[in-house]
Amino acid sequence: MLPDVLNAMVAAGKKRVLSGSYAPASFTRLGTLLQSTDGDLSLDLCFRRDRKNRILLSGNISGQITAQCQRCLGPVSMQLDLPLELVLAERHSGDDRTNADRDRYYCDPANLELAAMVEEEILLSMPMVAMHTDDDEDCRKTYQQSVAGVAQRPFADLKNLTSRG
Numbered sequence: 001m002l003p004d005v006l007n008a009m010v011a012a013g014k015k016r017v018l019s020g021s022y023a024p025a026s027f028t029r030l031g032t033l034l035q036s037t038d039g040d041l042s043l044d045l046c047f048r049r050d051r052k053n054r055i056l057l058s059g060n061i062s063g064q065i066t067a068q069c070q071r072c073l074g075p076v077s078m079q080l081d082l083p084l085e086l087v088l089a090e091r092h093s094g095d096d097r098t099n100a101d102r103d104r105y106y107c108d109p110a111n112l113e114l115a116a117m118v119e120e121e122i123l124l125s126m127p128m129v130a131m132h133t134d135d136d137e138d139c140r141k142t143y144q145q146s147v148a149g150v151a152q153r154p155f156a157d158l159k160n161l162t163s164r165g
């Protein structure tokens, strides 16, 4: 299974390959955005060093998560398939910034907190507003009904007045 904390320097030296899974419920920050924490997220990770002796983490995060649709408030399931290509670096490590071809993940490489890294990558990939697609009929209907409901209230009041006489 996946360790909580991993020495990425050692892992890169050994070209370690790791795979495992996490329950979405184990991510506290992500959990607040999810409507359901069912399912799990699969992880495939591979550590190595590049020619500049930097620690590279490549791999993939995949799985299904259930967020709340911001239009109809129903569950909207999102398929995650995130390729990872990260340079693990300590902040202020002074490595050259001109080679910005890879994303950096700032951490203590000797004590890489795997779950935190995975959660951050997922959060970065999520849309600001989770929503069903526009061709989702149920979502559109629910939304139109709630808009229509608000618009009809003045007429309902009018009806009460007229029936009173």
Ligand SMILES: [Zn+2]
Residues within 6 Å of the ligand: 069, 070, 071, 072, 073, 074, 076, 131, 132, 139, 140
């Ligand atoms: Zn919706």
